[in-house]
Amino acid sequence: xxxLLIEDDPVLCRELEQQLRQQGFAVDxxxxxxxxxxxxxxxxxxxIILDLGLPDLPGLNILKRWRSKPLTTPVLVLTARGAWxxxxxxxxxxxxxxxTKPFHFEELLVRLQALIRRASGLSSASVVxxxxxxxxxxxxxxxxxxxxxxxxxxxTGVEFRLLRYMxxxxxxxxxxxxxxxxxxxxxxxxxxxxxxxYISRLRKKFGKDVICTRRGQxxxxxxxxxxxxxxxx
Amino acid sequence: MxxxxxxxxxxxxxxxxxxxxxxxxxxLFFLIQTLIIGNEVRALSEQNIHSRLEHDQKExxxxxxxxxxxxxxxxxxxxxxxxxRPFSGHYFQISIGGYQLRSRSLWDEQLLPVREKIxxxxxxxxxxxxxxxxxxxxxxxxxxxxxxxxxxxxxxSNTASFQKSLLLFAAVGLMLLLILQGTIIRYGLAPLQRxxxxxxxxxxxxxxxxxxxxxxxxxxxxxxxxxxxxxLRNRLMRSRHALGDLAHAxxxxxxxxxxxxxxxxxxxxxxxxxxxxxxxxQRIHGELARARTAGRTPGGYWSDPQxxxxxxxxMMMQIFxxxxxxxxxxxxxxxxxxxxxxxxxxxxxxxxxxxxxxxxVECSLIKKSHALMICIExxxxxxxxxxxxxxxxxxxxxxxxxxxxxLGLAIVHDIIVAYEGELELARSKTLQGLKVSMILPQP
Numbered sequence: 001x002x003x004l005l006i007e008d009d010p011v012l013c014r015e016l017e018q019q020l021r022q023q024g025f026a027v028d029x030x031x032x033x034x035x036x037x038x039x040x041x042x043x044x045x046x047x048i049i050l051d052l053g054l055p056d057l058p059g060l061n062i063l064k065r066w067r068s069k070p071l072t073t074p075v076l077v078l079t080a081r082g083a084w085x086x087x088x089x090x091x092x093x094x095x096x097x098x099x100t101k102p103f104h105f106e107e108l109l110v111r112l113q114a115l116i117r118r119a120s121g122l123s124s125a126s127v128v129x130x131x132x133x134x135x136x137x138x139x140x141x142x143x144x145x146x147x148x149x150x151x152x153x154x155x156t157g158v159e160f161r162l163l164r165y166m167x168x169x170x171x172x173x174x175x176x177x178x179x180x181x182x183x184x185x186x187x188x189x190x191x192x193x194x195x196x197x198y199i200s201r202l203r204k205k206f207g208k209d210v211i212c213t214r215r216g217q218x219x220x221x222x223x224x225x226x227x228x229x230x231x232x233x
Numbered sequence: 234m235x236x237x238x239x240x241x242x243x244x245x246x247x248x249x250x251x252x253x254x255x256x257x258x259x260x261l262f263f264l265i266q267t268l269i270i271g272n273e274v275r276a277l278s279e280q281n282i283h284s285r286l287e288h289d290q291k292e293x294x295x296x297x298x299x300x301x302x303x304x305x306x307x308x309x310x311x312x313x314x315x316x317x318r319p320f321s322g323h324y325f326q327i328s329i330g331g332y333q334l335r336s337r338s339l340w341d342e343q344l345l346p347v348r349e350k351i352x353x354x355x356x357x358x359x360x361x362x363x364x365x366x367x368x369x370x371x372x373x374x375x376x377x378x379x380x381x382x383x384x385x386x387x388x389x390s391n392t393a394s395f396q397k398s399l400l401l402f403a404a405v406g407l408m409l410l411l412i413l414q415g416t417i418i419r420y421g422l423a424p425l426q427r428x429x430x431x432x433x434x435x436x437x438x439x440x441x442x443x444x445x446x447x448x449x450x451x452x453x454x455x456x457x458x459x460x461x462x463x464x465l466r467n468r469l470m471r472s473r474h475a476l477g478d479l480a481h482a483x484x485x486x487x488x489x490x491x492x493x494x495x496x497x498x499x500x501x502x503x504x505x506x507x508x509x510x511x512x513x514x515q516r517i518h519g520e521l522a523r524a525r526t527a528g529r530t531p532g533g534y535w536s537d538p539q540x541x542x543x544x545x546x547x548m549m550m551q552i553f554x555x556x557x558x559x560x561x562x563x564x565x566x567x568x569x570x571x572x573x574x575x576x577x578x579x580x581x582x583x584x585x586x587x588x589x590x591x592x593x594v595e596c597s598l599i600k601k602s603h604a605l606m607i608c609i610e611x612x613x614x615x616x617x618x619x620x621x622x623x624x625x626x627x628x629x630x631x632x633x634x635x636x637x638x639x640l641g642l643a644i645v646h647d648i649i650v651a652y653e654g655e656l657e658l659a660r661s662k663t664l665q666g667l668k669v670s671m672i673l674p675q676p
Contacts, residue, residue: 009485015492053481080481080488082518083525084580085573088541091548102488102514105495118554 002182004048005029006036024160026185033057044181051078060093067094074115120168129167130226162198166221175218255414263403271396278388286366290381320359322384329377344380362386436676438534438569469527476521487514522644527571528651535568535575553587561597574648581641582609589613610661610668621658
């Protein structure tokens, strides 16, 4: 999940960035509204955290600019003022959720996950494809079929990010470079074959047919394979 | 029109006062005038009669000839004819040396003997009222008295009817003048009425300034009102800006501290620090919310409550997708209250309801003639009745696990109190959860 964090306070920005990374987000952050506005328009983010109280460019203006493009990425608005008219204003400008400072990081995380799920068209409280359930808190997966219930499988950071992204968009074909953009942040060293390596690792864990290759186009997650995978395992 | 002022003092109407005092002074003037003119007219005519009687008396004296012991005689050629016609209203009677000479007009009657030189309103023949003068002479060493009288009842009734018509004229004049004065006063006070209307509009929030032209006497008052309104508005805007900046400046560091505390290894210290930080945060949030409240200020107007509440509910449905928010709003809502204050009320209450409800939240906003009835209820667990009172005090929370419930309620309560309204907590009859009902007075 590529996440853009626009927050003018450098300390809070750093803190949030660190914790969000730990939670498996590929985070780009900036203190400047102008930069943030540009980054939001040019990079394919999955979610954006926007502070409304930016000194150089008001957050609401950035939001209005994005929505007029139109940019449909879900945006969670941070506000320190905590006044309701501001929240309504934010909502009218196109915010999907708001959080008043100070907040607990857990609450931010819950809201972010809910927004991501909502953006993917999922209404359930957790990410489930076929019989496979993704546990975002522990960054593990488990089968919810009868036989192997409760067995958690550990994932590495990149595996988790890749699997989450594909599980949130099942049947959707992504090229390797597209996947790279959503799994790594802007500053990461990106190698072209790195996705291939992780795809094959995931295939080893869940079965060959779970992630299919479409020649010349890319990869997609096959939900049917995740139901059948029970028999294979 | 009299109005009870808030302190119980009776207010007077300028118009009523002017009309009453004008009517009283005009009526008094006309009454005195009528009396004086009436009396003057009567006195004038009596004076006329008087001098004529004196003149006739002298004639009589000249017509009298007496050579005792013979009877005195009057030369009939020298007596005016009017004294010869019976009951003509003109009479004389001469007493001399034991003889009585009476005018023919008296017929068998006698003139009353009187001592006064001039006597008014004495009974005469044929029910006439007479003005009589009597004068004593000494003729040939004998005392003589000539009494001469004239009927004045005609003049009396003439004067009375003259006075009556004068009074009638005065009454009509008074009425006409009062109508004229009323119109003049109404016209003169029209600017005041316009200002009064505008002040009422101002209270309802329909206008922001008193714009009607006013006479120079009260223009300073109007200007002062406008200036104060502007001052109030500017001050509110400035303080809201400053409070927003303060909130921003305080809450970001608190957020950072919260993040850092999370990394603290000692669980006991961590809990303690978190608690303290939360306390500081709540206090700041609550106090800033209170300070932001505009309250009942003239010109405060919520222009589009339907749109705002609708958007707010949309927002809530996005944040709490499993909960159904139903709205019931009066059609023509124009609310005399500050928009930011009202959004604070609805935002806090709807968010609380959303946090606690299982599946349903109902919000209604009904405009009555002089009040706004607001009701928000949910199907959550509700709150124990014993906690109702303490919840409305600042900063008390019903449940620490879900943030903001008690604080939000206390903020809402403070705002409602600032509008001289009422807030009541109860258990919802239909949904079984918490029911918050509020009454907001409207001008």
